[in-house]
Amino acid sequence: MIYREAGQFKTSYAADQAIFPIVQDRVLVTLGILVAFLVPPLVADEYWLQAVLIPLVIYALAALGLNLLTGYAGQLSLGTGGFMAVGAYAAFKLTTSFPALNILVVFVLAGLMAAVVGIVFGIPSLRIKGFYLAVATLAAQFFLIWLFNKVPWFVNYAASGTITAPPRTVFGVMVTGPLATAPVRYVVALGLLAVFALVAKNLVRGRVGRSWMAIRDRDIAAEIIGVRPLRTKLLAFAVSSFYCGVAGAEFVFLYLGSAETLAFDITLSFLVLFMIIIGGLGSILGSFLGAAFIVLVPIFLTNAPHHVGLVMPVALQKQIELMVFGALIIFFLIVEPHGLARLWQITKEKLRLWPFPH
Amino acid sequence: MTTIEAGLDTFPKLVRSNAERRPHKIAIREKDLGIWQAYTWRQYFERARRIALGLAALGFARGDKAAIIGDNRPELYWAVAATQALGGVPVPLYQDSIEKELAYIVDHAEARFAVVEDQEQVDKLLHIRAQCPRLESIVYDDSRGMRAYSDPCLISLAELEERGDKLAVGQPGYFDAELARGSADDVAIICYTSGTTGSPKGTMLTHRNMIVMGRNAIEREGLRHDEEVLAYLPMAWVGDHIFSYAQSVLTGFTVNCPESAATVLHDLKEIGPTYFFAPPRIWENLLTNVMIRVEDAARPKRALVHFFLGVAQALERARLHGRTPSAWRRLLHPLGQALVYGPLRDNLGMRRIRVAYTAGEAIGPEIFVFFRSLGINVKQLYGMTESSALVAIQPNGDVRLDTVGTPLPGVEIRISEQGEVLYRSPGVFVGYFKNTEATRQTLEDGWVRSGDAGFIDAAGHLKIIDRARDVSRLAGGTIFAPKYLENKLKFSPYVKEAVCLGQDRPFVTALVNIDLAAVGNWAERRGIAYTSYTDLSQRAEVYDLIEHEVRRVNASLLDDDVLKGARIRKFLILHKELDPDDEEITRTRKVRRGFIAQKYAALIEALYGDGDRVQVQAQVTYEDGRTGTVRADVKIRDVALRATAAGEASL
Amino acid sequence: MNDAGPLLEVEGVSVRFGALMALHQVSLRIERGEILAIIGPNGAGKTTLLNVISGFYHPWEGRIRFAGRDRTRLKPPDVAELGIARTFQNVALFKGMSVLDNIMTGRLLKMRGNVVLDALWWGPAQRQELAHRAAVERIIDFLEIQAIRKTPAGKLPYGLQKRVELARALAAEPQLLLLDEPMAGMNVEEKEDMCRFILDVNGELGTTIALIEHDMGVVMDISDRVVVLDYGRKIADGTPDQVRKDQAVLDAYLGVAHD
């Protein structure tokens, strides 16, 4: 309904292959990004930034990473938590060992470390597929967490076994550590998300993304076309783990402040997996929608009874949350197996064709 | 009236002037290889020049004719300009012509050259070469599938242009000299019109005809250099030549060629033209298309759309009749604009339209109102090949339902004693090629007999009733205008074609062609199974459906004092589609009344008899040229009989 | 690369699956520029032969030479890199991708790149992408599938899917094109179109073609040479006319009622 497309014709392939070929989409997305950057830091209170928006943005980055691997390259992974832990511990070691290193560089290096680990655990993907691969990634998950738990070097021999984000600045502004304000941390996380989302889009709409999707859709046909499966899958593992690694580093440095291995256990892997299922496999937008859904629904479930005057014990609330969560997953799979992103896509298609149904 | 400046008196000279004055302005686009490939006026001129030189290298001489055959392609428009630049005459032909038609025109026009789009046209020309001894060279643009052809008369466009380049090296001044020799009174184009009777006639139009007339219309309509036009109607039609070539060259606006016939609607939406023209046929198809698609929508949405369409149509009707629309409708209109009209216009690709024409035939008033009510400035245009397509146009802000508007600047109109419309204008043709007899019959002292019956009303608008020879009376003396009825019938999405009969008969009857897409869809939604067109057409349910439409038409006639005596009493649904290949309708989809009366005599007699069904056998021509026989049992439905039974006013 | 001699030589190739001998010492040559039809009853080993040629199975014995060089043990991507492309008996399109992306995938081998530049969609990466798009558009034009360019491949009718698959194979600009039943499941009109496309590919692009086909009319019409397999053995090899008259073929194949 809001779309006006007559006269939007393309005279070059560059314009035809643009990320948002429709003017209205470009305007909407630009506005959306501006609002995301400007409004929360100015308007939202500490609780919303710290407890909702910052984790949301970080989860979105992790979900994006997993979606590249699972949604685009078709390699099911349950090791997200482990790869995020690699990012977090690498960032901790880097900042404490090289205090002069810019924190943004640390994030990237932490991501690269995670990428290397991802490649190692991705090697089995050449021979095994589907659920078997999921088990292999579980091995990564449990092994990595065990490793960080057992080797005191990773926590600089701290007796508590926790890692803590030291204070660091970017352009003189405190970004990490206890003195970094929530708005600053939010903007940094969002900035990283925006940049990496663009990078992800560029990857999936070109050569790399097509070889991933080819492997995902028909691995044998892809090979016969000339796609080299090992190289392609390992690249997917590397890029995905890079994203998860950066997200893991942010998780400790921009969100929690300090953490133990417990923060990265198998539950986190599942949480991120749910985000991409509910959001939509094989969709960048889906990663965001899924993260928002998984973060916001529990908040809604916590607050909704309160608003209608119901008082519930915390345990009951937690249980209801689990049930609603599970039921929603099943509901979404039945209604739309391709997630929120597909729902949005259908809505958009309807809006474009309105008043015609198809 | 405009005069022609020196040096700008032929179209190729105007193209050159565009190339100099606005070298980087886009002249023409073509959807090819997935995107709109654009060519500037400089490229337009350059390509036309190279093609002209190539033709010259093949021996093209002043006055030679070149047949142009194919879909709307930039290369073919360039070939038109190239031919004109050499003082030759382009003869565009319908790309879907069968070999017989093609052979007649190519031979009659004495074409020495043909510039064609692709293998399909080459094959046809090679087949008919024996009948066209003057045809020497065939230039083809698309070399797909041409590798196995070794006939020496064939040359690809690329090769032609290379030859042209060589010629230019040897005779650098050749092209400019030839271009300069052209004058306003050279014949610029010969358009063959098939007509409803007889052999096609070649209408000769000069550069002066089209420059002056084209410019008059540009000024009247306020056309600018930034218009966008979709060139999708056959190049052989004079309308396309005026709108997609002449006026584009005159103003410098951009012409867009669709990717293929199958993608026209999609391309229309992409381009979103500002200036658009379509015969009633296309408007009808668009409307049918809209209605079918809306029918598939969920019930609430469908109701919403119908409601707001109703509001808009009531508003538009009031406006056209000069009444003040009701206040609540005016209040609802902005909402409808946001919810229905705007999106619908956009989806049709008509959001940006500033001026649109319906031309070639009378349009059903319902169709006309529908599009105008959406906010599309569609206007009726009256004209014909003999007048360079332009005689009268409804002025902006003064559009009426039943007239074709006021004469364009420079056009004079008078009505003969027999009631026939005669006109005289700078656009009037110089004669039919090699047919002085026909020229004499049509053209007299600069006045052209239009063949239409009509009159000029008090406000100076021209009103056309029907073809002069088709308006007739029933046996009882009542006035009977078949086309008027037919157009009303065709407003229904379910009716594709209709032929009304009644001259010297006691009452009016109709032969109806159902629209397979719409009726098929309708039947599917009701779970009516059918095996073929013939089967579907004879289903009782379908007869009920069509009867409902006939009743609607009859009811609408009650308003008109003159015509209400000529309501449809009986109808039948034809068992096959009327087809140009069977010569039942022309390529421009005009009904060949005489031919049909003869071919379906048995059916018509049955309509005026007592039976309720009739056996038919008919010859049909398949796509590959084979013929076969179709047998069917056609039912006859008496509307009056049932109307009486239903307690309505009897006829 | 050696330009003389046959494009592909299969010498005494056998393939076995456990106890089953799917191919038994099959030898054949595919000459440059020809259209070779491989026919035979169901289970004769035709698809297995294509699978061996495209490196998906490796022969138990025998050798395969491409343009004079031994390539018996190459893996599918390496075979593709040599210039062999193929289509599949049961269409193997990437269903989650648009037609355009499917065909673009066919050009992956021709794309070089650097992940960092790809990630930035910048400079050479973008130029490469657009150049290949242009090349793919020419194939789309060639196969007349403009109207479905942006349709998801999974939503197309079968006949069109086959055409898109051909487009994807052509996108690799192969020297040798292997078609596994390109016309299976098509109506007469679609078959005619496909025949025209195959002849055009062979004639205008000069691509050597080996195809498996059941429709004998098609085989006799478009192929320069016919190889007949039966129970994993080659029983005839010659022009369509020779094969048509061959007694072994008549006994084994043409005499048998066939779908």
Next chain:
Amino acid sequence: MTEILHGLVAPFADIASNPSFFAEVLIGGIAAGLMYSLVALGFVLIFKASGVFNFAQGVMVLFAALTLVGLIERGAPVALALLLTVGVMVLLAFAIERVVLRPLVNQEHIILFMATIGLNFFLEGFGEMLWGANVKRLDVGIPDTSFKIGNVLVNRLELTAALTAAVIVTVLAVFFQKTSIGRALRAVADDHEAALSLGIPLKTIWTVVWSVAGLVAIVAGIMWGAKSGVQFSLSLIALKALPVLILGGFTSVPGAIAGGLIIGVCEKIAEVYWGPLVGGAIENWFAYVLALAFLLFRPQGLFGERIIERV
């Protein structure tokens, strides 16, 4: 390098000096392994019949145990409680077939897998809401004490559990091989459409299979619950069943048993002999790494059929 090798081998040096300790470790491993087998069996049953990789199997174990304990706590006699629990699990199977599987029929496997993850969450929340989240003791009347056979210490509870598991496994194997419904299940697993055309109602099959899996879950729940209390960590055993499946193959009943035993034994031995070298708790990941190493050499598992890929 030699040092590492030496380090790996050294702990086993004293096996000879203390063979009864090794035997105890071995028996502990076998006992744990049989438990894994039980859970894995639930997976295999469902996977064979419906192609669904049932991630919720672990939670079904927890749910069954919670229900049983909950009923006993509320005063139901053990036998009645057991009967009611069986009823609940059968009811659950019906509900799952109707609400989850039927609407998702013909969807890709990955989607069904995801659905069972949703089921996992739902059952976890539902079970805890019904019966409470605190750790419960499950007393089945067998003392958690040990007796000696020769020099080897054997735990009564573990022994009973192992025997029960062995019986169940045998019964199921017979059920699958000999009974008509078992054959029907195998037919369904091989080819849905073929099974349908034979007149086997898919709905019924699915319900039966999920019911059987529920019953297996009860047994597993009782055993594990009696040993380590009924709590959330029970559902994590499900994850341990994954490497078992990989070893045994997803569709093989004997595979599930053998895989369980191998994993159970290896894990115990590794933990006891190597664990101390690296700080312990390697049980958490050893099974997965073992399975992974195995996968690289035999992707189809011990008993799985060899996959021939076709184009």
